Amino acid sequence: MKVSLKYYTIKYLIMILLLIIAVWAGLFYAYILDEVHDNVDDGLRNRKIQIIKAVYLNPQLLKNNDFGFNEFKINSIREGDYKNKSRLYNKMYYMEYDDKDQPYRVLEADFIDQFKMHQRLVIRTSTVEEDELIYDLTTALVVLYVFLVISIVAVNGYLLNKAMRPFYLILDKLKKYQFGVPFSQEKQNFSITEFEELYVEINEMIERNELVFYQQKQFIENASHELQTPLAIVINKIDLLIQNENPDKKNLNFLTEVKNDLRRMVGLNKSLLMLSKIENSQFNKTSGVDFNWRISKLVENYEDFIEFKKVEVSIIEKGIFVADFNQDLADILLSNLLKNAVKYNNEEGTLNIIIENDRITFQNSGASVPLDKSKIFNRFYKQGSDHTSTGLGLSIIKTIIKQYPGWDIIYEFEDKMHYFILTKNKA
Template identity: 35%
Template sequence: MGRIIKLLDKSLKRFTVYAGIVLACSIPVYYFAISELWQYELDEHNIMLTPEAGREDSFLIIGAVTLLTVFFFALILGGFVWLNRKISRRLWSPFYQTLEQIKAFDLNDQKTIEFVKSNILEFEELNSSINKLVNSNVAVFRQQKEFTENASHELQTPLAIVQSKLDLLLQDPSITLSQSSIIEDTNNALSRVSRINKNLLVLAKIENQQFLDQQVIDISEILQEMLDLLSGLFEEKVIKCTIHPKIVVNGNKILVEIMLTNLLMNALRHAAVNEEIEILLSDKELIISNSGTYALDPEKLFSRFSTASIHTPGSGLGLAIVKEICNRYGWTVRYDFKETKHIFTVTFIR
């Protein structure tokens, strides 16, 4: 893609180039026409000049006419450019006002835009069309937000009830071993549905900008807290941890905790027993790696409902949530597979 320029500057540049070409082509035409006219006047009045005097007079007259032509041409061109900019600035003022309002528009505020009235038909039609589009998007956004939140909240209660009933049923001494196995499988599937529902609610809240509060966070302290909380789950793993102290970032503490938990749980889920999990937190990035046998697809890895492995299925939303959180704060998250290791790297852009 080439250099982006303003529409008015582009047309003005083309006009200037065209005017320069016309001026350059007109000079030899002037020279030829005046030379013929000068020679005609000399012949008509039977005036004889020496070749040297004729050349001097010709060059003098042609030079004077050329300079005057260039002067008036430049004067006209400069006046045209000045008038064009002045008129265009006034003419395009409603467009730039509309553009500034669109740039400042935030869908999360759910406020309509009040455009400045214009006496130019095209701009009025543009503002009317944008208004309809904005109002439609605000309405759809509000409905989607309410539906997602309500659906997630309403699902949690029946899911919790069903799980509690299944737990009670498992404690019944009259059930058989096969029935117990079926109930346990059902309970596990239900737990997965519950996790998916909670993760979808988190994603909806992130996308709906419901975690607006930001503060300076000591991410090294939070990471250490997460490791302490998950220490029981990491007992069968070899943890190689390097955390630089006092690493701070700007963000929402809840979102940062969710990001760290999902990355740690992802490494925990896919690392085999007694295998090493490496954690490195520096001023610029967080790296979490675990052993693996084959590379994963980085294009699908951060997509929703895309599981990293069929042998250790999760909700398929953990890494998608990590991606959304990183996007929110301008961070980058990437996946690499090197030396039989899955490596997830979060780079903090300050």
């Protein structure tokens, strides 16, 4: 799922922060535990010295063989068990008050009393429970983490919104920009150098694109108009030649073929010019278009052509197809779909135009084999040997549809019927 730059940054910041806090928490816990043990150990060593001194002054302490109020005991040991070094370790002892074992830090130290007997002094002191320490530490870290996350999200969100405001202004300008449509060139002063440079570069890029677009547009229009004139003159001269010279059948067929080729060039020239205008967004003006009414008018306008092909056309209205569309493009779109369905239909074939609220289907008979779905909307693609076709009709339809997000045109073949289905996004 795609997210904005702000949330993308915050997401990874939180993940990294969580990892850092987890590592820091482990090190912090080990450090605190080590400090606790050091302090306890220092206290135990100090008590050892004090108790041994007290034993020399009061021999009665040698009879303290169990842990009592002072939390130490002294027991006689054999000479072979005597050790010079003190030992420190952790041990669990049962506590009546809590009715469970509690952790203690224990120090063992061997010494020789004033009677030359070997004695073992064991001192214990209660320590902080590690599980409680972990719980308290975890609670503190969770609270700290939540506070940090909320603070970072709030501060980062505020700073990013403020810092990225110029970026969103530039992005909004790019979204609204269209070729051939005047755009705002008012100077903007940004406090961030990179955004200032980006804004300048985008303005310069738009100006270059506009210049190239204008030059291309002029070239296409000029070339198209320049070609139309000589083609029309040549066609007229061929007509005069056919009418005045009374050519034989062979020459007549030759001239007729040349004339048909020239007419095809005229159609090709017009189609290419139309494609260029559509792709260059020269049909920007839109309004509410009633496709039901326009289909009815087109069927009336093509009545002679339909009768010539002996095709039975039926308009089946199951809904009202109305959309915000350019009227000229709507006529071109529907006209090409209708001509395509009639031209490549069988003699005495059928054409059903099914109109629904969000879909128009052109269902027609024709070739008994399906067309190539992957190629039929490509330019100059022709399936068959029809030399009169420019191969641009369906390409123009697809190009028009691309100008309107949410619209689509698809081809299906079922029960020897060809389907061209025009759909729009639901309002």
